[in-house]
Amino acid sequence: MCSIEEDVAKKLHVSEDKKCCKCKTSRSTILIRHNELCKECFVYQMYSKYKTIVTKCNVTKNVLIAFSGGFCSRAMVHLSMKPYREDPARRKMLDFTMCFVDDRFINDFDDASEDMYKELATMSKAQFCDYAKSCFNLKDDEIKAFLINNPYLYQSVIRRIIVEKAKEASCSFALFGDSATKTAANILANVSDGRGFSLPLDTGISDPSEQNLMIVRPMSDHIEKEISLYCHFEGLKPSEYFVKDSSTNTHSLTMNFIRGLDKDFPSTVSTVVRTGLKVTTGIINSTNPCCKFCGRKRQGNDSEWSKAITIASISKEAVENSHTDGDVCFGCIRMKK
Numbered sequence: 001m002c003s004i005e006e007d008v009a010k011k012l013h014v015s016e017d018k019k020c021c022k023c024k025t026s027r028s029t030i031l032i033r034h035n036e037l038c039k040e041c042f043v044y045q046m047y048s049k050y051k052t053i054v055t056k057c058n059v060t061k062n063v064l065i066a067f068s069g070g071f072c073s074r075a076m077v078h079l080s081m082k083p084y085r086e087d088p089a090r091r092k093m094l095d096f097t098m099c100f101v102d103d104r105f106i107n108d109f110d111d112a113s114e115d116m117y118k119e120l121a122t123m124s125k126a127q128f129c130d131y132a133k134s135c136f137n138l139k140d141d142e143i144k145a146f147l148i149n150n151p152y153l154y155q156s157v158i159r160r161i162i163v164e165k166a167k168e169a170s171c172s173f174a175l176f177g178d179s180a181t182k183t184a185a186n187i188l189a190n191v192s193d194g195r196g197f198s199l200p201l202d203t204g205i206s207d208p209s210e211q212n213l214m215i216v217r218p219m220s221d222h223i224e225k226e227i228s229l230y231c232h233f234e235g236l237k238p239s240e241y242f243v244k245d246s247s248t249n250t251h252s253l254t255m256n257f258i259r260g261l262d263k264d265f266p267s268t269v270s271t272v273v274r275t276g277l278k279v280t281t282g283i284i285n286s287t288n289p290c291c292k293f294c295g296r297k298r299q300g301n302d303s304e305w306s307k308a309i310t311i312a313s314i315s316k317e318a319v320e321n322s323h324t325d326g327d328v329c330f331g332c333i334r335m336k337k
């Protein structure tokens with residue numbers, strides 16, 4: 001049993017004497033964030049949190065949904081379709097575009113459900129590899145190790161592809177299924193990688209940095225455990241290759257750290273996310289040029305920042321060489337070492 005399934009089993013219980021804290025009438029069947037809830041109130045709460053964010057960001061029509069096949073994006077698609085499922089008349093107005101980027105070569109996936117992905121894929125595996133190689137000027141045998149060791153750039157490639165596809169399809173909004181748990185891990189990992197300047201765009205509920213396209217993260221108030229419970233109730237199953245993640249890069253380690261801490265201290269994720277949302281860095285209104293690797297606006301003086309924290313006595317020559325890139329952001333300069 002994987003850890004997410006174990007969590008689902010732990011959160012499900014039938015309490016004989018306790019009532020749901022929302023409706024006060026049904027028997028409680030779920031314990032989440034110290035709240036006793038019945039299934040109906042839990043499902044309604046999931047939709048209401050989703051709706052709050054899409055309403056706040058004015059998501060209306062011409063919407064592209066970034067679908068990865070994992071728990072979060074499956075739940076996001078299901079929540080997005082809720083009004084259309086319940087009202088047959090509205091089904092005619094359904095105008096979502098789905099985008100699946102086939103990046104499975106990173107995980108050595110054995111292509112067990114190849115046919116399903118072929119149907120869905122907006123960007124095939126081969127195209128994804130070529131695109132990623134051209135972004136970073138890499139050779140065939142370098143690409144996999146490079147992307148595994150640099151998860152931020154890996155996510156940047158996925159984001160760039162989805163943004164391109166959304167613009168091609170004339171979409172005004174792109175929905176990304178980042179959960180609150182992932183957002184919390186990204187906040188800590190990005191700051192530790194020296195990418196604090198782009199934090200408001202990478203981890204906020206919306207990313208307005210693209211012209212004519214707003215990136216929205218409607219699952220950013222849902223923790224992983226809630227999403228896995230929702231998927232359990234609605235019979236949604238993730239693709240096999242999402243279940244295991246044995247990478248040892250900063251992002252994976254931070255994710256495991258956050259998950260571990262959240263088990264005993266259920267306020268961990270919301271505390272980190274709410275603190276991260278308060279960070280303002282000026283990147284939204286910045287007119288600085290973009291980094292040639294990650295595509296984010298540079299803070300300026302990136303090389304100077306890098307020099308200031310480098311222990312120059314290790315190798316003066318290496319330090320000099322590492323600061324020569326004038327069009328790379330601080331996080332990417334550090335990554336290259």
Ligand SMILES: [Zn+2]
Pocket residue numbers: 020021022023024025026037038039040041042
């Ligand atoms: Zn209830």
Ligand SMILES: [Zn+2]
Pocket residue numbers: 291292293294295296328329330331332
């Ligand atoms: Zn960069």
